[in-house]
Amino acid sequence: MAIEKRAFRMAEIATGSREDALDLVQDAMLGLVKSYGDRDSADWPPLFYRILQSRIRDWYRRNRVRNRFRVWLGGLRGDDDDERSDALQNLPDNQPGIERQLAGEDAVEQLQVALQELPLRQQQAFLLRAWEGMDVSATAFAMGCSEGSVKTHYSRAVHRLREQLEDHWP
Amino acid sequence: MSQDDKPFVDQVRQTLDRHADALDEMTAARLAAARRHALDSRPRRTHWLPVAALSAIAASVLTVALLLNQDVSLPGDDPEALELVAQSEDLELIEELDFYDWLDTTQASS
Numbered sequence: 001m002a003i004e005k006r007a008f009r010m011a012e013i014a015t016g017s018r019e020d021a022l023d024l025v026q027d028a029m030l031g032l033v034k035s036y037g038d039r040d041s042a043d044w045p046p047l048f049y050r051i052l053q054s055r056i057r058d059w060y061r062r063n064r065v066r067n068r069f070r071v072w073l074g075g076l077r078g079d080d081d082d083e084r085s086d087a088l089q090n091l092p093d094n095q096p097g098i099e100r101q102l103a104g105e106d107a108v109e110q111l112q113v114a115l116q117e118l119p120l121r122q123q124q125a126f127l128l129r130a131w132e133g134m135d136v137s138a139t140a141f142a143m144g145c146s147e148g149s150v151k152t153h154y155s156r157a158v159h160r161l162r163e164q165l166e167d168h169w170p
Numbered sequence: 171m172s173q174d175d176k177p178f179v180d181q182v183r184q185t186l187d188r189h190a191d192a193l194d195e196m197t198a199a200r201l202a203a204a205r206r207h208a209l210d211s212r213p214r215r216t217h218w219l220p221v222a223a224l225s226a227i228a229a230s231v232l233t234v235a236l237l238l239n240q241d242v243s244l245p246g247d248d249p250e251a252l253e254l255v256a257q258s259e260d261l262e263l264i265e266e267l268d269f270y271d272w273l274d275t276t277q278a279s280s
């Protein structure tokens with residue numbers, strides 16, 4: 001599978017926006033070629049993910065400020081936040097029953113929501129380790145943090161995902 | 171990853187793979203185009219070392235060729251210059267005039 005597809009899905013999970021995810025992946029590709037175009041292409045994946053994760057963190061910071069401002073404005077207007085309090089609980093449940101095997105889009109949707117609810121660093125550590133198959137060292141490089149932090153983030157992410165999905169996944 | 175977590179993580183990976191594979195054609199095309207655009211903007215690598223080495227070799231060859239073909243003929247066409255060259259003995263006489271003066275005095279006194 002092409003790396004850009006996985007990268008796009010990672011960015012989409014992180015941002016919740018298709019257009020923003022496309023922009024981030026495109027920007028990371030250009031940044032990779034601009035800064036490391038003379039490197040051997042075998043060195044590119046960890047460098048690409050390092051740039052992409054950095055762009056995603058920047059996007060997060062910008063949007064956190066924007067969201068705080070919106071919440072503040074919403075408070076002034078008297079908006080109700082209950083609608084977005086628990087996205088996982090609000091998913092449509094077409095096939096009730098704790099024993100059921102979720103398949104296809106339903107499983108994807110449950111997983112996507114659970115991943116989106118993780119703190120960004122846990123989400124990044126989990127996706128790079130579990131999906132991209134990076135080892136702890138490469139993940140630490142891509143995330144720009146220590147290997148100890150990667151282990152902590154990853155472990156917490158797995159624990160939290162299992163906790164969230166255990167009722168839905170076998 | 172602990173062995174307890176492995177089946178769960180494997181399931182997550184498979185689900186995410188399916189999700190990425192199911193990307194719509196439009197988005198996949200846009201991603202592929204972005205990749206091509208990025209690769210096209212890749213700066214061409216200039217191999218400066220061979221260029222510098224070739225330049226140095228060319229400069230050396232040129233220098234040697236110029237030295238070998240240098241015109242070392244006497245200035246026969248210029249009478250004044252020829253006279254100057256011919257008068258080199260006179261120049262020596264002038265430079266050692268004291269010696270000849272002493273020699274003359276010595277011979278006269280003996």
